[in-house]
Amino acid sequence: MIASIGEYVGERSLELAERAIQYVRPIYGATGANGVDGLGSGVLIRRAAKRWVATVKHVLKHNSDTPFEEGTSMYVGMPDGSINTNLVQTQSSSLKGSV
Amino acid sequence: MFLDADADLVDDRADFAFYHVIGYRAAPHAMDVHEGAKLVRPKPFLYTGTRITQEESPAHLHLQIDAMKVRHGNQRWETGSLEGVSGGGVFPLRPLDQNSPRVQLAGIFIEHPKARRRVIATKTSVLRALLQLQPC
Numbered sequence: 026m027i028a029s030i031g032e033y034v035g036e037r038s039l040e041l042a043e044r045a046i047q048y049v050r051p052i053y054g055a056t057g058a059n060g061v062d063g064l065g066s067g068v069l070i071r072r073a074a075k076r077w078v079a080t081v082k083h084v085l086k087h088n089s090d091t092p093f094e095e096g097t098s099m100y101v102g103m104p105d106g107s108i109n110t111n112l113v114q115t116q117s118s119s120l121k122g123s124v
Numbered sequence: 125m126f127l128d129a130d131a132d133l134v135d136d137r138a139d140f141a142f143y144h145v146i147g148y149r150a151a152p153h154a155m156d157v158h159e160g161a162k163l164v165r166p167k168p169f170l171y172t173g174t175r176i177t178q179e180e181s182p183a184h185l186h187l188q189i190d191a192m193k194v195r196h197g198n199q200r201w202e203t204g205s206l207e208g209v210s211g212g213g214v215f216p217l218r219p220l221d222q223n224s225p226r227v228q229l230a231g232i233f234i235e236h237p238k239a240r241r242r243v244i245a246t247k248t249s250v251l252r253a254l255l256q257l258q259p260c
Contacts, residue, residue, distance in 0.1 A: 051148035063150030066212035071126035080211030106163035
């Protein structure tokens with residue numbers, strides 16, 4: 026039972042966050058030591074049959090900085106904690122900024 | 125699970141008082157690494173902020189954030205670094221009279237100018253335009 030308007034709003038807010046978080050994933054970059062570094066976050070979006078991870082330019086930059094010659098050096102974190110090595114598609118865009 | 129670009133992106137003209145910022149910080153203390161199982165369990169970052177409409181550009185959404193005055197329930201805490209949250213999603217909180225369970229994206233978090241106490245997100249119209257450039 027919710028006791029006050031404030032608590033009701035808080036409950037609704039958390040419910041939304043719990044649903045929204047399913048669409049937001051961490052993005053990792055491969056390191057030379059066979060490990061991963063956290064690079065940033067991304068939002069999963071689809072349009073018709075195509076699926077995308079929307080993120081920012083400085084996260085995508087890791088792909089060109091990496092010493093690896095082939096494939097992507099970026100991975101998407103999955104809800105179970107595993108890492109998906111099949112990054113959907115990297116497409117540089119005008120989404121840029123820094124934190 | 126993917127947001128549908130044709131249905132789940134907020135119209136930029138819609139105005140909401142509050143927005144959730146959701147992403148994953150890159151700091152080591154923000155994730156549990158299970159090396160044996162090859163699993164990484166990052167702790168999500170969630171912040172609820174109000175919109176600043178006065179200085180917005182057509183492409184960017186500005187939200188107020190004060191790193192020292194962040195509240196979660198009855199607790200007050202410091203946000204710390206937001207490194208890694210960039211690329212995360214900004215989602216509007218709908219008014220109580222719009223009792224909709226829909227999750228819609230309002231923007232992609234791109235920048236946190238600390239001195240200006242705000243987070244900046246790219247609006248969905250930019251994202252929509254980029255997606256429309258791609259063949260289906």
